[in-house]
Amino acid sequence: MSETKFREQVRIFIQEALTPDLKRAGELTTSVFSDFEATMRWHRKLHKQGWVAADWPQEYGGTGWTLGQRYIFQEECKLANAPSLLPMGIQMLGPMLIRYGTEQQKNYYLPRILSGEDVWCQGYSEPGAGSDLAALSTSAVRDADDYVINGSKIWTSYAQHSNKIFCLVRTSKEGRPQAGISFILIDMNSPGLVVEPIVGLDGCVEQCEVFFDNVRVPASNLVGEENQGWEVAKYLLEFERGGHNFTIDHKKQMAKILNQASIENGVNDQAWIKDPVFKTKFASVAVDALALEFTELRIKGALDAGGNPGALSSLTKIVGTEIGQRLNALSLEVMGVQAMPQQLDALSPEYTGEPIAPTHGLTTMAEYINNRAATIYGGSAEIQREIIAKRVLGL
Amino acid sequence: MYIEFSEEQNMLRDSADKYLRENYSFDGRQVTVKSTDSFNKEQWQSFADLGWLAMTFKEEDGGFGGGALETMLLCELFGKYLVLEPYLETVVLVGSLIEASASEEIKKQYLAALISGDIQGALAYLEPSNVTSAAHVETLAVPSDSGYSLSGKKTVVLNGAAADVILVTARTSASTDEDDGISLFAVPADAAGISMRKYKTYDGRGACELTLDQVFVGAETLVGPVNKALPLLNKAIQRATLGVSAEAVGAMEALLNATVEYTTQRKQFGQAISSFQVLRHRMADMFIEVELCRSLLMATAWKMDNSAADTDKCVSALKAKIGKSASFVANNAIQLHGGIGMTDELSVGHYFKRLAAIGVLFGSSDYHLAQYSE
Numbered sequence: 001m002s003e004t005k006f007r008e009q010v011r012i013f014i015q016e017a018l019t020p021d022l023k024r025a026g027e028l029t030t031s032v033f034s035d036f037e038a039t040m041r042w043h044r045k046l047h048k049q050g051w052v053a054a055d056w057p058q059e060y061g062g063t064g065w066t067l068g069q070r071y072i073f074q075e076e077c078k079l080a081n082a083p084s085l086l087p088m089g090i091q092m093l094g095p096m097l098i099r100y101g102t103e104q105q106k107n108y109y110l111p112r113i114l115s116g117e118d119v120w121c122q123g124y125s126e127p128g129a130g131s132d133l134a135a136l137s138t139s140a141v142r143d144a145d146d147y148v149i150n151g152s153k154i155w156t157s158y159a160q161h162s163n164k165i166f167c168l169v170r171t172s173k174e175g176r177p178q179a180g181i182s183f184i185l186i187d188m189n190s191p192g193l194v195v196e197p198i199v200g201l202d203g204c205v206e207q208c209e210v211f212f213d214n215v216r217v218p219a220s221n222l223v224g225e226e227n228q229g230w231e232v233a234k235y236l237l238e239f240e241r242g243g244h245n246f247t248i249d250h251k252k253q254m255a256k257i258l259n260q261a262s263i264e265n266g267v268n269d270q271a272w273i274k275d276p277v278f279k280t281k282f283a284s285v286a287v288d289a290l291a292l293e294f295t296e297l298r299i300k301g302a303l304d305a306g307g308n309p310g311a312l313s314s315l316t317k318i319v320g321t322e323i324g325q326r327l328n329a330l331s332l333e334v335m336g337v338q339a340m341p342q343q344l345d346a347l348s349p350e351y352t353g354e355p356i357a358p359t360h361g362l363t364t365m366a367e368y369i370n371n372r373a374a375t376i377y378g379g380s381a382e383i384q385r386e387i388i389a390k391r392v393l394g395l
Numbered sequence: 396m397y398i399e400f401s402e403e404q405n406m407l408r409d410s411a412d413k414y415l416r417e418n419y420s421f422d423g424r425q426v427t428v429k430s431t432d433s434f435n436k437e438q439w440q441s442f443a444d445l446g447w448l449a450m451t452f453k454e455e456d457g458g459f460g461g462g463a464l465e466t467m468l469l470c471e472l473f474g475k476y477l478v479l480e481p482y483l484e485t486v487v488l489v490g491s492l493i494e495a496s497a498s499e500e501i502k503k504q505y506l507a508a509l510i511s512g513d514i515q516g517a518l519a520y521l522e523p524s525n526v527t528s529a530a531h532v533e534t535l536a537v538p539s540d541s542g543y544s545l546s547g548k549k550t551v552v553l554n555g556a557a558a559d560v561i562l563v564t565a566r567t568s569a570s571t572d573e574d575d576g577i578s579l580f581a582v583p584a585d586a587a588g589i590s591m592r593k594y595k596t597y598d599g600r601g602a603c604e605l606t607l608d609q610v611f612v613g614a615e616t617l618v619g620p621v622n623k624a625l626p627l628l629n630k631a632i633q634r635a636t637l638g639v640s641a642e643a644v645g646a647m648e649a650l651l652n653a654t655v656e657y658t659t660q661r662k663q664f665g666q667a668i669s670s671f672q673v674l675r676h677r678m679a680d681m682f683i684e685v686e687l688c689r690s691l692l693m694a695t696a697w698k699m700d701n702s703a704a705d706t707d708k709c710v711s712a713l714k715a716k717i718g719k720s721a722s723f724v725a726n727n728a729i730q731l732h733g734g735i736g737m738t739d740e741l742s743v744g745h746y747f748k749r750l751a752a753i754g755v756l757f758g759s760s761d762y763h764l765a766q767y768s769e
Contacts, residue, residue: 279768280761287691287712287767294690305399315683388682389675393655 006069010076017045018082025349026081030366031206034083035349036161042083043116052114053090060098060106061114067304071245078248086158089113089120093166095239096183100224100232109185123153123167123186123210124233130155131383133168134177134230138212140169140184142219142226147171147184149192149215155377159195159208163188168229183229185221192216202369203344244378246320247296250289253327257282260334260360272334285326292319311392318384321374328368335361339368398693400464407450407461408468414445415476421742424477424599433515433557433601434480443512448486456494456502457510463637463699467692470638474645477745479599481517484554485509487638489516489562492631493581496619501581505560517558517584519549519605520628526550527762529564529628530574534607536565542613543567545580545588548606555603556593558584563607564628567621579624581616582607598752599745633710636757637695640717643753644692646746647685647721650728653743654678657732668731677727684720691716711758711766718760721750 001009018026025038033039046052054070056062065073094113097106112118129136138151149169159165165186172180186193192215197205224232258273261282266272273279295312302309332339338361346355347366355362375381389395400408419438427435442448450465452458459465466487473482490509493502493516508514525531534547545565555561561582569576582589588610591603619627655678658669668674695709703709725747729736736743754760 276765280764283715283764283768287716287764288687290709290712291687291691291716294694295687298690298693301398311682312686315686319683319687382676385676385679386672388679392682393651393675393678395655395659395669395675395678 007072014080025083030363031370039083118164119162120164121156121159121162123165125155140171146216149212153210156208156210178230181229183223183232190215202366247293257331314388332368335364339365419476428599440512449510463696467641467696470641471645474642475649481554485516487635488518498615500615514559515557517554518562519552520564523550534565536567545607545610552605556601574625576622577625579618586610598749639753643717643721647724651681654728654731681724688720711763715760715763718754725750
């Protein structure tokens with residue numbers, strides 16, 4: 001089927017399935033994650049349609065779509081302001097299980113990821129192991145048919161909503177740090193497991209700390225061999241070779257800013273959109289966003305042609321997140337003091353009262369604050385530059 | 396869009412890269428720079444023999460029918476090897492204008508000779524009182540006998556010192572800054588009434604200040620319709636903008652590679668300076684700028700060849716980005732080379748100078764950001 005026809009099909013589905021409450025949740029998204037309840041409602045609708053795990057191989061519940069079709073689907077969902085699906089199960093654990101899981105693990109866990117019955121969080125970073133993840137020390141000691149887990153994980157997104165966690169744990173202290181790490185699946189209801197919320201700068205709880213005090217986990221919950229965990233985790237980097245697509249988010253954000261700038265007055269009592277300084281600043285970031293858009297097309301083309309766009313993928317995370325932050329800053333400048341009222345309940349899709357901030361600037365400050373983290377998570381901008389220096393430039 | 400180059404395009408790029416790598420040395424280039432010649436005649440003849448000059452002309456005019464992609468491929472290599480021969484001025488600007496819009500007589504007089512490498516061209520369109528706007532033309536073309544009498548001044552006429560034919564913008568009607576009323580004439584460089592002050596530019600090329608004092612030209616020298624030359628001129632300038640942008644990407648990549656190589660060789664404090672994180676990350680940032688520019692460049696060339704509706708915007712985005720990125724890469728290339736980066740002896744500084752010139756040619760970043768905003 002042609003891409004135009006496919007896009008039409010996707011639009012028809014979204015029109016029907018994306019109810020006003022879900023759309024509202026999407027519009028009020030101020031971080032990587034949308035409102036949890038709304039996200040799972042959307043997840044279940046997509047699952048019913050068979051579209052919740054577009055990237056998975058068809059035999060495991062994927063759609064069998066071409067790369068182009070997957071891009072179109074992603075694009076249309078974003079344009080329509082659908083809530084963002086949680087990535088932990090669908091984008092992370094799923095592909096890792098498909099590659100490294102036993103038949104029993106696949107048969108048990110994959111359908112539960114698809115249905116949304118299991119909500120997974122990712123237990124990687126620790127207080128002493130962020131950028132240097134291999135330095136992790138949460139231990140897993142074998143005792144009969146179990147592993148006994150002790151330690152803690154931090155920056156565990158949405159742990160408070162999750163019933164399962166996948167963790168990198170230390171099973172050996174011999175040799176290189178990477179060589180002593182295992183990948184294990186843990187039930188959040190296990191005795192000895194405690195979740196502590198971390199209040200973020202934006203006033204919301206997105207991240208948590210998870211403590212393990214002699215938590216017993218069946219040894220059959222290991223994914224891959226003991227001490228093969230690092231390889232399992234690295235596989236994901238290869239699986240996601242194209243990197244995150246930033247262009248649609250930028251286009252939406254730029255359209256939003258132009259709307260704000262046409263409403264808000266700046267210098268000489270005329271709308272910001274007429275101000276030459278604003279126009280130049282906007283054009284400057286828009287040009288960079290355009291350069292990134294064409295770079296993402298080059299990556300897509302390389303993937304389509306069976307190549308490896310490795311070098312280009314390294315740059316998209318750096319550039320994409322930095323452009324996003326510049327856009328946040330520009331939006332804040334345009335909204336001015338109107339962005340200052342903190343009204344957390346107004347950011348919930350269930351809120352029926354009167355927001356203090358104008359509608360077109362309701363999420364501005366929250367986005368600006370929350371997105372400060374974009375250049376830190378998922379491989380900090382400094383780590384990404386080091387990757388370019390080492391692997392691309394050979395330094 | 397993802398550009399899949401054709402076999403011919405890949406061959407052109409690979410063979411041109413090989414030729415220049417083996418036959419165009421920095422030292423040889425510097426001999427030309429220090430001489431009074433604008434370019435090396437043997438090199439130019441080789442370019443002609445290799446078919447490069449013919450590449451972007453129509454087949455019926457003796458060319459190979461190439462377009463923006465071919466211009467991009469060649470110009471990027473010219474940037475990589477610091478080629479100073481006037482491909483941009485003679486082929487991209489003058490050649491394309493003559494082919495597209497000149498009378499049969501003028502085409503007959505110049506086109507074949509240009510393609511075979513026998514004559515040089517220059518475009519004289521900027522004037523001392525305003526070097527930003529192509530529409531700012533004070534030079535007058537007064538009807539006289541069966542032709543025109545041209546009087547005025549043109550500034551920084553690139554390749555003017557070597558040109559055999561000069562395309563000159565002059566007003567045939569309307570007032571100084573109006574878009575309408577501008578005409579383009581193909582003036583022989585040795586016409587009576589022409590005087591030139593020849594010089595070299597900082598980036599090693601030949602140019603001149605041009606004065607026209609009642610220079611008589613026949614009506615057949617009109618390139619394009621009378622009063623309506625500006626759109627044609629802008630199209631040629633757009634192609635040249637793509638050309639210098641491609642040159643910039645080639646130069647930027649060459650600088651990045653040179654900087655990577657230098658910092659891995661240079662030892663201080665007992666180790667290669669490439670082990671210092673500040674420098675490593677600086678080079679990572681240089682890589683990012685090169686690739687972002689390359690993405691914009693390829694997209695723009697493709698859009699130009701496919702007459703995309705947003706071509707003009709894309710060209711402005713490209714030139715705006717090139718200006719900023721080239722400045723970043725060139726500045727840091729010198730910075731990371733330390734003191735020797737500031738010598739005439741090393742090629743690094745010459746890339747820097749060419750990129751500085753490209754930054755201001757055909758509109759600076761600020762100019763193009765303003766265009767992009769419209």
